[in-house]
Amino acid sequence: MRLSVNLNGLKLKTPLMLASGTWGLGDNIDKFFTKEEVETYIGAFVTKGISVNPREGNPPPRLCETPCGLINSIGLENPGIKEFKAKYLPMLKIYNIPIVVNLHGEKIEEFLELVEALKEEEIEGIELNISCPNVKKGGISFSSDPKAVEDLVKEVRKSWDNFFAVKLSPVGAVFEIAEICQKQDVDAIVVANTYPALGVINLKPLKIIKGGLSGPAIKPLTLRLVYELSQRIDISIIGCGGIISGKDALEYLFCGARAFQIGTANLIDPRNVIKIIEELKTFEI
Amino acid sequence: MRLSVNLNGLKLKTPLMLASGTWGLGDNIDKFFTKEEVETYIGAFVTKGISVNPREGNPPPRLCETPCGLINSIGLENPGIKEFKAKYLPMLKIYNIPIVVNLHGEKIEEFLELVEALKEEEIEGIELNISCPNVKKGGISFSSDPKAVEDLVKEVRKSWDNFFAVKLSPVGAVFEIAEICQKQDVDAIVVANTYPALGVINLKPLKIIKGGLSGPAIKPLTLRLVYELSQRIDISIIGCGGIISGKDALEYLFCGARAFQIGTANLIDPRNVIKIIEELKTFEI
Amino acid sequence: MHFGKVSIHKRESENIYLLGIETSKEIIKNFQPGQFIKIKINYRLDPLIPRPFTVHAVEENNFYILYQIKGKGTKALSKLKEGEEVEFLAPLGKPFPVLQNYVICAGGIGIAGFGYLLQCANSKNRFKPPDAIFYGARSKSELVRLEFLSEFKIPLEIATDDGSAGYKGFITDLIEEELKKEHKDILACGPLPMLKKIAEIGKKYKVRTYLVMETFLACGIGFCRGCVIPLKKGGYIHLCVDGPTFLAEEIDLETIS
Amino acid sequence: MHFGKVSIHKRESENIYLLGIETSKEIIKNFQPGQFIKIKINYRLDPLIPRPFTVHAVEENNFYILYQIKGKGTKALSKLKEGEEVEFLAPLGKPFPVLQNYVICAGGIGIAGFGYLLQCANSKNRFKPPDAIFYGARSKSELVRLEFLSEFKIPLEIATDDGSAGYKGFITDLIEEELKKEHKDILACGPLPMLKKIAEIGKKYKVRTYLVMETFLACGIGFCRGCVIPLKKGGYIHLCVDGPTFLAEEIDLETIS
Ligand SMILES: Cc1cc2nc3c(=O)[nH]c(=O)nc-3n(C[C@H](O)[C@H](O)[C@H](O)COP(=O)(O)OP(=O)(O)OC[C@H]3O[C@@H](n4cnc5c(N)ncnc54)[C@H](O)[C@@H]3O)c2cc1C
Ligand SMILES: Cc1cc2nc3c(=O)[nH]c(=O)nc-3n(C[C@H](O)[C@H](O)[C@H](O)COP(=O)(O)OP(=O)(O)OC[C@H]3O[C@@H](n4cnc5c(N)ncnc54)[C@H](O)[C@@H]3O)c2cc1C
Numbered sequence A, B: 001m002r003l004s005v006n007l008n009g010l011k012l013k014t015p016l017m018l019a020s021g022t023w024g025l026g027d028n029i030d031k032f033f034t035k036e037e038v039e040t041y042i043g044a045f046v047t048k049g050i051s052v053n054p055r056e057g058n059p060p061p062r063l064c065e066t067p068c069g070l071i072n073s074i075g076l077e078n079p080g081i082k083e084f085k086a087k088y089l090p091m092l093k094i095y096n097i098p099i100v101v102n103l104h105g106e107k108i109e110e111f112l113e114l115v116e117a118l119k120e121e122e123i124e125g126i127e128l129n130i131s132c133p134n135v136k137k138g139g140i141s142f143s144s145d146p147k148a149v150e151d152l153v154k155e156v157r158k159s160w161d162n163f164f165a166v167k168l169s170p171v172g173a174v175f176e177i178a179e180i181c182q183k184q185d186v187d188a189i190v191v192a193n194t195y196p197a198l199g200v201i202n203l204k205p206l207k208i209i210k211g212g213l214s215g216p217a218i219k220p221l222t223l224r225l226v227y228e229l230s231q232r233i234d235i236s237i238i239g240c241g242g243i244i245s246g247k248d249a250l251e252y253l254f255c256g257a258r259a260f261q262i263g264t265a266n267l268i269d270p271r272n273v274i275k276i277i278e279e280l281k282t283f284e285i
Numbered sequence C, D: 001m002h003f004g005k006v007s008i009h010k011r012e013s014e015n016i017y018l019l020g021i022e023t024s025k026e027i028i029k030n031f032q033p034g035q036f037i038k039i040k041i042n043y044r045l046d047p048l049i050p051r052p053f054t055v056h057a058v059e060e061n062n063f064y065i066l067y068q069i070k071g072k073g074t075k076a077l078s079k080l081k082e083g084e085e086v087e088f089l090a091p092l093g094k095p096f097p098v099l100q101n102y103v104i105c106a107g108g109i110g111i112a113g114f115g116y117l118l119q120c121a122n123s124k125n126r127f128k129p130p131d132a133i134f135y136g137a138r139s140k141s142e143l144v145r146l147e148f149l150s151e152f153k154i155p156l157e158i159a160t161d162d163g164s165a166g167y168k169g170f171i172t173d174l175i176e177e178e179l180k181k182e183h184k185d186i187l188a189c190g191p192l193p194m195l196k197k198i199a200e201i202g203k204k205y206k207v208r209t210y211l212v213m214e215t216f217l218a219c220g221i222g223f224c225r226g227c228v229i230p231l232k233k234g235g236y237i238h239l240c241v242d243g244p245t246f247l248a249e250e251i252d253l254e255t256i257s
């Protein structure tokens, strides 16, 4: 099949984007891929969620495996926008593929500050994380508050001309928020982030982890969202949830997604990217 | 551990209930269990969803396996309340364990008609299915309409004195509905039914199935709901979602459930029931 | 579930394997031709649901299934090693009907269930031997168990799509030739297009025609109601308890794809 | 991921197995003691995430891991048969520090990583042999690879909880005795309570104390940020890239459970 995709101006060589938070910030990429491989197989990088100030993230345990799934509660560990620009962005720029910065804020002002800080950089796109279920303020509240999302998206659109995506939470007012994004001229929505979940690390004494569920377990749930959304609205959809094979990716594309992101698959094997694209290539379409 | 449970008067020898729709209506039980086994291991039967009129269910495909999960779209195939009482109930009555009838209606009047029809029978309990994601009217609408649930529950409670449970959908206004159940004196809530999902049966031409996801894949999601609900409200919770081992069941009990139901596990192996209870027994508590 | 041990696991063609399972005679004595088992594939959670396979043959305290690799379940099954323990539920479903003057027709892996029918018919059981076996496949290399089949001394008609063995073309052509000569009942198992064609032929020659159907199963025992086959008269029938063999005229083959 | 083939798979005690993987010298030549691999367990989706194991030994184009059955991943691993293909990511993490006058201390399966350290120290590599090996386990039957360990002619001190071999009691008692005599650095791997005790002893005798830590890993390569160990000075460090071996004094052992 033909691999290149144009998402409202964002040109991807392949429909595969590396999902936020599952491949770092470019610091270890060269250990697993040659430059040529990156530029052949990866449609775009999406960075780990970046906030205004550095965040050290949540205390352990941050991970728990579940049947065909993974719960994470990283708590948005990241170096903050300043260090990101100084230290990490140059490493990413080595590669000739689009960079999409995933932004995390707890208030509209924070998002706008991040957008402002990125304007002077040559960055192809931004993706707003309004869905992270791990941080009480920000994440959860936006996804259940369409009005807040509307205000946020309107302001960001005003000050950012390049590619602009919003990453939805799979829970909350999904359809309403998708419609708002369409109306406010957002270029694409990423459907979706992780699902609120709980894992038991130890029974007695009870030790639990609350976090977001990702991986193959959630594929049928997010696929349903992508399908229903694509039936109702016109905005470009980037599918994200449980893809670990070329066949999984095709399911998303056939159910209405124009591109897709892979997350947990990178953690299982960083070179799954290549397997997925090679599998897509062999598909007759 | 001690196995017997008293759920507001419903006495269970074990906390294990057979979930609705996953073990039939009693017609094949004797092929897999002796009477003694049933009475030793199974806390209560919950019947397949029963409606006023017979329903032949949805056209195939009705099932699709997903990673660690199963999508079903049975469409509430059932013989209707009349035939249920005449033909199936007597088969269930052979066993000396509580029978809980799962009721499906699309309007309040239907539920009330069902309750009326069951009054003359010696039945220990009813469970209202307000959550089935497969039937457009009824199911989906109740779970996103707390007011409708309030009216329904109030009416049913007036005319049914025995054990009365409401089975919630895991999506929609879960917390609001749980609170309504508590306020209206419902004896227990079942948390929860299946998750709206989509499976791809064939890519080209695209053939999909929309239905409800069950099985181990959903365990971390429903466990989260059970935990959060148990922190907020006081009503007895019956956990249901992805239990296939004694350890899974314990996780629910430790996270706030007083009893649990097993569904998909029955389809994998009808005798999983026994394995689960034997595993629970060995647990020191 | 019952327990057994892999007694033999042999590749019969590129994608077809013969799996022998040793278990107790107590269990096997209840097996009838046309019935199936549901086998738990590996001890982990993926694939989640045990997969169904017809009983292919029985020998002392061993039974055999003949299976083709289709997806993840059968791929996982093919990794089983001799000596490994397996869990299965059996016997499930209804036996083949007892027919008098009939032929059997197998397309590809559809041959699997007929082995045990032939064995039973051979041992003065209530089942009667067919007058002929019609067996079609894509090419010679996909025709399996020919030696075993020939033991029963029943005329074997072969067809392959590429003509690499027997008649070049569809096995249904050969059946039609046979029915032109003499009317006989048909018991058929194979891919859906073949079954649809067989149903047509059966109707044309007014013979009783039985088709072995397939659908994804969950419980295999009537619990879940997931395995429906649409009926001509409306409504559905459940493959796992009422089938897998059905009278062609009763099934709404049109709506199945 | 790299590919390899199971060259040996041997039970060493009730719950401990030795798994040899044959792969290319190109890959193995990069392995250093203290580093680990992440092995994909079975080709299906459950368990989903490859599990980490320290390199236990290296021989020609084979490397070995020594592992204990804990949960579903290690149980699945134990079913691997000789000759089967395995996929792994390696080498991961930082090597052990290079120490001069030191002892190693292993509790239970904690012995795994030290095999390769001893091999390297033996072959005039930059790693130096320890002055002694302290090895504790619950009972004699759980002490594994003693023959292999004895090849290096380094004093081996044994302790078992039940006294069935060596000193009856904790291995940390023996270490403390040793340090009373002479101050030496410590490199320790084992269960958390042992590591906490070692950290105390190290502090008391003012010796450099390194602990091999554990946590559930996802990526194993710095991508996911899931493998944090809390630091005394506040903040976290990532086990998979900065560890698994850490200076005891830097880690906030109190908050780890
Ligand atoms: C009663 C019975 C007896 C059988 N006997 C034999 C036998 O003797 N030998 C033999 O080789 N096979 C037999 N089969 C078929 C066998 O069970 C299947 O090939 C096997 O289950 C496939 O499993 P899998 O995991 O390899 O493939 P899967 O990964 O399950 O996929 C197989 C194919 O089925 C499709 N599929 C999945 N879900 C559905 C659905 N809900 N509806 C329609 N299609 C779906 C998939 O898209 C795929 O193309 C029998 C089937 C039945 C019902
Ligand atoms: C760098 C490194 C090197 C290792 N080297 C070896 C080695 O050489 N030999 C060896 O035998 N083992 C080694 N281990 C440990 C080994 O990786 C684990 O025992 C193994 O992954 C367990 O997998 P499992 O699926 O069998 O158990 P699991 O089913 O994963 O469970 C094992 C235990 O961990 C608990 N657990 C699960 N998730 C978490 C979490 N998020 N936080 C805390 N606890 C959790 C579970 O409750 C359970 O008690 C090493 C670990 C690391 C990190």
Ligand SMILES: Cc1cc2nc3c(=O)[nH]c(=O)nc-3n(C[C@H](O)[C@H](O)[C@H](O)COP(=O)(O)O)c2cc1C
Binding pocket: A019, A020, A021, A022, A048, A049, A070, A072, A074, A076, A102, A129, A132, A167, A192, A193, A194, A213, A214, A215, A216, A218, A240, A241, A242, A243, A261, A262, A263, A264, A265, D224, D225, D226
């Ligand atoms: C360890 C981990 C860290 C993640 N961090 C972020 C993040 O910082 N921002 C974000 O928007 N999504 C984050 N995600 C969500 C993923 O980008 C992705 O949306 C989700 O995992 C579902 O896709 P998958 O099933 O392919 O993993 C993270 C996921 C994981 C597993």
Ligand SMILES: Cc1cc2nc3c(=O)[nH]c(=O)nc-3n(C[C@H](O)[C@H](O)[C@H](O)COP(=O)(O)O)c2cc1C
Binding pocket: B019, B020, B021, B022, B048, B049, B070, B072, B074, B076, B102, B129, B132, B167, B192, B193, B194, B213, B214, B215, B216, B218, B240, B241, B242, B243, B261, B262, B263, B264, B265, C224, C225, C226
């Ligand atoms: C095949 C099938 C049929 C079901 N039918 C019903 C039903 O009629 N009424 C109902 O309330 N729930 C029904 N359910 C939902 C189950 O009772 C249960 O809530 C759900 O499967 C989650 O539990 P599990 O993960 O243990 O299967 C059905 C589930 C399955 C798999």
Ligand code: FES
Binding pocket: C216, C217, C218, C219, C220, C221, C222, C223, C224, C225, C226, C227, C238, C239, C240, C241
């Ligand atoms: S497969 Fe469950 S009823 Fe037939």
Ligand code: FES
Binding pocket: D216, D217, D218, D219, D220, D221, D222, D223, D224, D225, D226, D227, D238, D239, D240, D241
């Ligand atoms: S395990 Fe992913 S960063 Fe360490």
